[in-house]
Every structure is written in C-alpha cells, then in structure tokens.
C-alpha cells in the first residue's frame with residue numbers, strides 16, 4: 001500500500017474547463033450575431049490600481065456614478081461588472097445600486113464566483129449532495145453566494161470567518177472546502193481531511209524575487225502540503241480565476257440574450 005506521503009491530489013484544471021465553456025459561449029455569441037447583428041458586450045469597471053494606488057487619478061463617487069449611468073444607457077453593453085473593493089472614499093453599496101438591474105447580472109445573478117466553483121466541482125465529477133462543505137469567508141461577492149449555492153445543491157454548509165473560533169477543526173470536518181478569505185496560504189495540509197475536494201478562490205500576491213515581476217500569485221491554501229492530503233484541488237493560478245472570468249462571460253451572454261430578445 002502506498003504511504004500517505006505518496007498521495008497526490010487530482011489537480012482540477014480550471015483553465016482547461018474554462019476553455020471548453022468559453023468555446024460553448026463563443027458558439028452562442030456567433031448565433032446571436034447572425035440573428036441580431038449584435039454580440040454580447042460587457043463593461044468591467046476598475047477604479048484605481050491596488051498595487052500602486054498613488055498613481056491613479058482620484059475619481060470621485062459622483063464621477064463614477066455618472067460613468068455607470070453612461071454604461072446603463074449604452075445599447076451595446078449588456079452587463080456591467082465593478083471590481084471590488086472600491087477605494088475607501090467611495091460608498092460601494094450606493095455605487096452598485098446605480099447599475100441598472102438587467103445589467104448587473106453578469107456579476108451577481110447568478111454569482112460567477114460561486115457558479116465557477118460549482119461548475120468546477122460538477123465537471124470534475126464531485127457530488128455535493130449530503131456532503132459537509134466548509135466555506136471560508138462570508139463576503140457578498142464570494143463567501144455568502146457560494147454558501148447559498150452549495151446549500152441549494154444539498155450540502156451541509158458551515159461558514160468560517162475571521163471571528164470563528166477553532167477554524168482548523170471546523171475545516172477538518174469538510175468534504176468540500178471553498179477557501180475565499182484572501183489570506184495567503186492560511187489553510188495548511190494538516191487542516192484538510194484526507195480525500196477532501198479543495199476549491200481555492202483566494203488570490204494574493206506574495207513577494208518572490210525569483211519571478212520577473214518580483215511577486216507571485218498564491219491561494220488561501222498551502223498547495224504543496226494540500227496536494228499530499230486532498231482528493232482534488234484547484235491550483236492558483238489556473239484554477240478558479242479563469243472560471244470566474246468565464247462565468248462573467250456566460251452570465252453576460254444570458255443577459256444579452258434577454259435584452260436582445262425583448
């Protein structure tokens with residue numbers, strides 16, 4: 001029998017799964033073009049640059065709102081995604097409420113981050129029904145919607161957040177772990193139940209002088225350690241990220257179809 005240290009988790013190739021889904025989306029977009037002469041258009045609104053916040057022109061809340069109104073009125077835009085978090089001087093809730101309801105869909109209904117996680121599980125043949133799922137994080141864009149999606153898929157869901165006591169033992173009870181805390185490599189191999197499915201949503205930059213850029217992207221899970229214990233795991237990069245972007249495109253396609261067929 002193989003010793004535990006020989007174990008290697010199945011790597012869920014988010015990039016490959018995303019590519020398959022993207023080609024399905026492209027086919028549908030071509031059909032829309034033939035039928036209506038239009039392709040789905042999505043606007044991604046990014047305010048500032050978190051890496052170098054000194055260098056961007058400071059945009060006021062009013063300027064951002066007027067930009068969103070412009071996009072709401074643009075007939076070629078079927079979805080608007082505002083990257084969060086916004087700078088502190090801008091009220092997030094107020095700004096998001098200014099996006100027209102039909103157009104906010106690609107980002108929030110149904111949640112691309114959650115849907116991406118769900119699709120990665122289902123396309124990897126991992127069943128959710130009756131499983132213990134632990135979601136780490138409770139934000140409006142990831143933790144909370146992912147939890148609801150898993151609940152709808154009949155998992156028993158526990159949410160771990162920054163005030164939770166004994167995170168390690170709660171996480172150790174999980175058959176499915178969705179890590180979305182934004183804390184570089186906080187989940188260690190020993191926290192993972194052998195055979196569990198690990199979906200790592202977190203993306204943090206950590207300094208790495210051996211990289212050309214000087215940094216590298218890591219998830220919330222200690223990938224090396226986790227590979228020795230988990231049954232399945234998504235890497236960072238090439239795991240959840242490409243799927244999130246794909247789900248934004250898919251939701252936008254659905255939104256475009258609805259708007260064009262009206």
Ligand SMILES: NC(=O)C1=CN([C@@H]2O[C@H](COP(=O)(O)OP(=O)(O)OC[C@H]3O[C@@H](n4cnc5c(N)ncnc54)[C@H](OP(=O)(O)O)[C@@H]3O)[C@@H](O)[C@H]2O)C=CC1
Pocket residue numbers: 084113136137138139140141142143160161162163167180181182183186201202203204240241242244245
């Ligand atoms: N790959 C992808 O496609 C995507 C990646 N992301 C990434 O996912 C991460 C999370 O994003 P987002 O939800 O927007 O982030 P937020 O900062 O809005 O939320 C983080 C959540 O994690 C919780 N948390 C923070 N630290 C800990 C800790 N030590 N233990 C347990 N829980 C903790 C917070 O708890 P509390 O509520 O108590 O503060 C909060 O609920 C980020 O790294 C982000 O970049 C996000 C979207 C898509």
Ligand SMILES: Nc1nc(=O)c2c([nH]1)NC[C@@H]1CN(c3ccc(C(=O)N[C@@H](CCC(=O)O)C(=O)O)cc3)C=[N+]21
Pocket residue numbers: 081082083084085107113141203217236237238239240241242243244245
């Ligand atoms: N309203 C909102 N929705 C979001 O979904 C949202 C957000 N705000 N704010 C920022 C975070 C972060 N996030 C990522 C999406 C894709 C990758 C991604 O595709 N990453 C590539 C690697 C990219 C690289 O190498 O730099 C990968 O994982 O393979 C990463 C991070 C979405 N977020």
